[in-house]
Amino acid sequence: MTQSDPFASPTPARFGRPLKTTTIMPLVTVVVVIGFFQVLNPSFLSYHGVVTIVYAMSYFLIAACGLTLVIMMGSFDFSVVSVMKLSALLCVLNIGKLGLLVIPFALAVSAAIGFINGVLFAKLKVPSFIATLGVSVVCDGISLLASRGFLHLVDDEKFRSISVTFIAGLPSIFYWALGIWLLCTVVSSATPFGRRVFAIGGNPRAAALSSISVDRHRIRVFVLSSFLAGLAGVLYVSQQGGWSMEMGGQMMIPLFASVVAGGTSLRGGIGGPQKTLLGVIIITWMQSGLLMMGLGREIQFVILGIIAIIMSVATIERGKATHLMVK
């Protein structure tokens, strides 16, 4: 690989650039994964198989889009799963009192948590992963406290119909996810905001010197990430019709694996939501494939952990100047 010019202006990854290994590899992996499970299990690509996978994929994609924005800014958000859980719980607990108004309420709370994350990171200079780790512990505590550890069910038809109405053979949650994904892609690759976030990911100091208000953008991205996590939680609970403390489980590693498998680099400044779609397809289709083969969740974690490590190494661009300390 050639050494990139350290003085070249940082250009965000966009469509239409010459294809590189980090772009081709996820595509090839998608084909390999689907082919592999199709051969092993002919019902994998049947209508029911696809609907199952679409259900597993949609809320996951929304949460992954938020995490992608944070990672491409060179930070990390541990609290995605906890925020998702908390926002889903808020919906379940208050749907009787507030009706559908519960959705803006849950989203507002999620965004507020994101704001706390952002302030801790950008203003108080706490490293993002430890700040969000702390916030996620607090969120889980609140969830446990508010739910008292019980299983909660939703039977509000209107609320359920947000996710499970079938349009053209696929559940509506799929279209929500697709819409959010498109929106994130447009925002990150075609707006000044997205360009600045890329710039901060590429080199925060240079971004600050180019009169980008780094702190404000960092806070915005964390708010966005938590907002999307909250939305994923709302749609998840409307799809599942129930909430339990186990919801999400150890979802952080699959989420993270799908972001890096898509080609967003942990160093920041490279990748974007458009790439995460492929990563999410790889990870969720693989998970569903393994489940259909009758393999448990645990062996999935072994595989996902290894994938996460390999993909994070693969997506780091060697030629990039080492202005970021490898922490």
Added chain:
Amino acid sequence: VNHSNTRRSGLHGAWEAVKNYPVILIVIGLLLIFSVLYTKRFLSPVNLTATLRQFVTLMLFSIGPSIVMLLGSMDLSFIGIWMLGSVLLWMLTPVIGPVALLVFPLLGLATGAIAGLVHTKGRIPSFILTLSILITYWGLTVVLSGGYPRKVTGYGFITASVLPRVPTPFLWSIPIVVAAIIVVLRTRLGITFWAIGSNEEGARLAGIDVDRYKTIAFMLSGTFTGIGSIILFEHLGGSAPVDFNMNNVVRPLVAIILGGTPLVGGTGGPHRTILGVLTFSILYRGLNLSPLRPEVIDLVVGIVLILSVIINSRGTRVKGVDIT
């Protein structure tokens, strides 16, 4: 640090100690609060023994990571080493007998070597790398144990009572902690760690092979966790666990940061972690005696984590290092 007016040496020493280790004030404050609130129960021998047991658990888990955090990196794999090591012990004991205990330090060493090499050669952030390793190990543990906690018998001698009221694991942990402190404070290796932690680029320019020393730090961390896990395994019930709880990862981290090893590297170390662990153990036991529900205690732990990081990262931020 200059003082314009001279003080008497005793007072001065105490002042210096408090200034260097502000967490001492928190320890004293917590002790006072809990002693006044729950006089009978908090100062009872049973509770003091329980506090010591809690102290040992946290101390042995946090000794390794606090070495790595000195370099400004992060090692979250410790729970994984303990879990996977326990299940390997369960598998190996019938085959090779008590020699199987060596599986802990060997697994720790191997894990540290992998983490260090991938972190330095692959240039990926250590926290996400070691988190991935942790999750992988947890998956392996469940797969290998078949999904049930496995009781391993025959290692009761590790925790056999020696002194009344003092848990034996506490006695075991003393040489381990002392060894870690000596490595960090009294060897060339330790000095190199401090140098890398406080200014990695400077250390590199001074001719230190940063990648090599980082790998060594991870290997040391893994080995210390491995040795500690021999004791922890028996201390925490003598069986191979299958349940993974993120709280087990967070608590040692809180203790390390409370002790004054901020995440930027270059300050802190295992000797400070002792105080952090002490603070956390006292806080945790005290909260357990209080009428608060266990969920609230978890919440408090999270808030303490955030607060201690904020306080610790005040003013200690090294110029030229961008913490992400």
